[in-house]
Amino acid sequence: MTFTFQSEDLKRDSSKRMSHQHVFPLAMEEDGRTADAKPPHRALDHDKESTRSVCLLEQKRKVVSSSIDVPPARKSSEELDMDKVTAAMVLTSLSTSPLVRSPPVRPNDGLGGSWKEAVGVPSSTSSSGYWSWSAPSDQSNPSTPSPPLSADSCKPGRPQAPPLPDDGIDEAEASNLLFDEPIPRKRKNSMKVMFKCLWKNCGKVLSTAAGIQKHIRTIHLGRVGDSDYSDGEEDFYYTEIKLNTDSVADGLGSLAPVSPSQSMASPSPFPIPESSRAEICAKTETKLMTPLSRSAPTTLYLVHADHAYQATPPVTIPGSAKFTPNGSSFSISWQSPPVTFTGIPVSPTHNHLMGAGEQRPQHTHTVLSSPPRGTVSLRKPRGEGKKCRKVYGMENRDMWCTACRWKKACQRFTD
């Protein structure tokens, strides 16, 4: 954080003191105290200008670099975490009787919503040889202090290629590969996975994904034909639930960050723009998943929404399909009937341009406009864009606009 670049030099030869904080005032319009040092020439002006821009640049760079620096650190700690988690899981699975066979799907990467591809053949008895969950190898080297680079601490021993390259939509897979996240993270055996239809007043529960998909397709969606064809729409209408002891509440990871309430007026039921599903996946797995999976092991009845779009919007199902795992508050439901999205869930095309543009909520405030107008507060809604403080930072306080310096509403960056 040293501001030892041009400005220091400049200041040194142009003026007297150098206090750490007041390095920057140089170019301010209001007080021309730099003028005394030398007759103001274009050169100096130029200097000032460039210096100022350098300041800004510098700051930008600081930001960038910090954001670059961070990830590795976090990563390593994450890896350690993962190790712990895996170890824990291994232990758990060892101590638990391998009663139930391994579930047909990998529960964790489900957010992509297309794991069904990975599962492949819809066989009800897919006990699956090749998911063999290489626990021993994990255990054999539990320490793994620091795997070089982004090594996958989860599957040390064997490559264990992802099931099937299959076809397109496999974003989850792709993202996993991209992010070097521990891909398979298979579930332990002692867990029964069921699939529950979320359709209004249906609540049918089947034991296989294919089954439930077929059910939805035929019964609810009214698809004809033998319907091998699935556009993935069914994914929205069922969810995976786990019954059983098996502690580790990983399924909740994806559900947790749901905000408890959302007005129906909101135009898009999906606060999260689908476009960045990959990121979401990764994030969910890493930062949300991990901490959560360790907490709250008490549930016996877990709901696992495989699809981000399913889980994320705080929807509410009217009648049925309401899970209350422990009595603790948790419910999935569905307020706006399936009509909301037809065909393809959410077009992955609409990216929101982050960073540059401001996207406003743009609500259509219906009729409720003026509450009690007489009240005092009337606080400004809070400015949107960055303000002087944010832009220049505390250390360059004298670059702020006056209002900002006085802690008043910013005048330079008005909204």
Next chain:
DNA sequence: ATTGCCGGGGG
């Protein structure tokens, strides 16, 4: 925890 800024206070 950080940031925007209102309300109020001292000169």
Next chain:
DNA sequence: CCCCCGGCAAT
């Protein structure tokens, strides 16, 4: 007026 800060609310 100018200048500053306590403290609150939103993030």
